[in-house]
Amino acid sequence: MDDTPHQRQPADWAPPTPSEAERLASFAWSEVELAAGQMVSGDEVLRELDESIARMEAKRAGRTPRRAATRR
Numbered sequence: 170m171d172d173t174p175h176q177r178q179p180a181d182w183a184p185p186t187p188s189e190a191e192r193l194a195s196f197a198w199s200e201v202e203l204a205a206g207q208m209v210s211g212d213e214v215l216r217e218l219d220e221s222i223a224r225m226e227a228k229r230a231g232r233t234p235r236r237a238a239t240r241r
Contacts (some may be wrong), residue, residue: 187195202208 199208
């Protein structure tokens with residue numbers, strides 16, 4: 170029983186690195202999804218989060234919401 174590992178590593182501990190062809194295919198698919206409108210830019214998501222935070226802060230303080238700062 171000495172050869173039985175007591176602390177096994179999870180199966181996905183070190184996932185294999187994708188090949189160049191797999192990476193290129195993934196990038197191409199991402200471009201297709203973006204062109205089809207299935208993805209949004211990170212800037213848009215961050216802007217919406219900023220606006221949501223501003224509304225919650227204003228509601229908590231009992232005042233009108235401020236406009237979120239424009240991200241660069």
